[in-house]
Amino acid sequence: MAFLEVADVTKRFGGLVALNAISFSVGQGEIVGIIGPNGAGKTTLFGVISGFIAPSQGDVSYDGESIIGISPDRLVRRGLMRSFQIVQSFADMTALDVVTTAALTRRPMREAIDYAAQALIRVGLGGKELKVPLTLSLQDKKLLELAKCIATDPRCILLDEVMAGLTMSETAAPIAVIQELNRQGVTIVMVEHVMPVIMRLATRMVVINFGEKIAEATPEEILKDQRVIDAYFGDHLDA
Ligand SMILES: Nc1ncnc2c1ncn2[C@@H]1O[C@H](COP(=O)(O)OP(=O)(O)OP(=O)(O)O)[C@@H](O)[C@H]1O
Numbered sequence: 405m406a407f408l409e410v411a412d413v414t415k416r417f418g419g420l421v422a423l424n425a426i427s428f429s430v431g432q433g434e435i436v437g438i439i440g441p442n443g444a445g446k447t448t449l450f451g452v453i454s455g456f457i458a459p460s461q462g463d464v465s466y467d468g469e470s471i472i473g474i475s476p477d478r479l480v481r482r483g484l485m486r487s488f489q490i491v492q493s494f495a496d497m498t499a500l501d502v503v504t505t506a507a508l509t510r511r512p513m514r515e516a517i518d519y520a521a522q523a524l525i526r527v528g529l530g531g532k533e534l535k536v537p538l539t540l541s542l543q544d545k546k547l548l549e550l551a552k553c554i555a556t557d558p559r560c561i562l563l564d565e566v567m568a569g570l571t572m573s574e575t576a577a578p579i580a581v582i583q584e585l586n587r588q589g590v591t592i593v594m595v596e597h598v599m600p601v602i603m604r605l606a607t608r609m610v611v612i613n614f615g616e617k618i619a620e621a622t623p624e625e626i627l628k629d630q631r632v633i634d635a636y637f638g639d640h641l642d643a
Pocket residue numbers: 417420422440441442443444445446447448449489
């Protein structure tokens with residue numbers, strides 16, 4: 405069984421089928437990209453894998469066991485962590501507070517603070533520990549999301565558009581953080597609209613359109629797939 409396996413997952417919101425019998429698997433240490441147009445179901449898929457959304461049908465297994473019904477915080481303790489597409493934080497928390505909260509899922513307070521400070525340094529936010537996240541630049545907010553992931557000692561992370569809104573030069577820092585995590589053995593599943601980034605990082609891509617998986621292949625093969633071009637690349641090749 406693969407490290408992460410999504411088997412026949414369907415999610416209905418009332419009459420809307422957000423995910424329709426989606427299956428794919430991710431091997432340990434892989435970087436897999438998920439692409440698809442707006443509203444395709446990508447964030448819903450991450451919600452199901454990370455325990456925030458109960459699927460209507462289907463199964464997700466991680467590290468050899470079904471994880472359906474297991475709460476997000478218990479999954480984080482087992483090393484399965486996600487980032488959020490919309491970066492949210494409380495107005496009176498510092499960057500260090502935010503990352504410490506993540507580190508507390510795995511460590512007692514004193515260690516969590518130290519570990520959070522190290523995570524901030526690892527993503528390049530050393531010196532910005534006491535900044536309020538709302539006042540950070542978009543790039544730093546994205547790096548803060550990565551620091552939160554790192555602080556939980558992940559084995560597998562689900563990254564939901566961590567590059568969105570960044571210029572190509574601003575993507576260099578988060579790309580380097582992701583590559584470094586992957587070198588250390590962290591499995592990465594990433595939803596991304598910034599095509600040059602995902603093409604560079606992912607070894608395999610899954611394409612979702614209107615809740616259906618329409619392709620799964622290497623980045624090179626995906627670029628030539630007519631269904632993918634019709635559904636998605638019309639808008640995104642120059643992104
Ligand atoms: N909690 C919910 N209740 C009802 N409908 C929902 C809910 N969450 C998502 N949807 C719908 O499910 C579909 C898939 O949404 P989702 O956010 O997963 O798409 P996405 O691929 O992440 O899109 P984007 O690229 O814009 O982030 C959309 O039609 C959305 O409106």
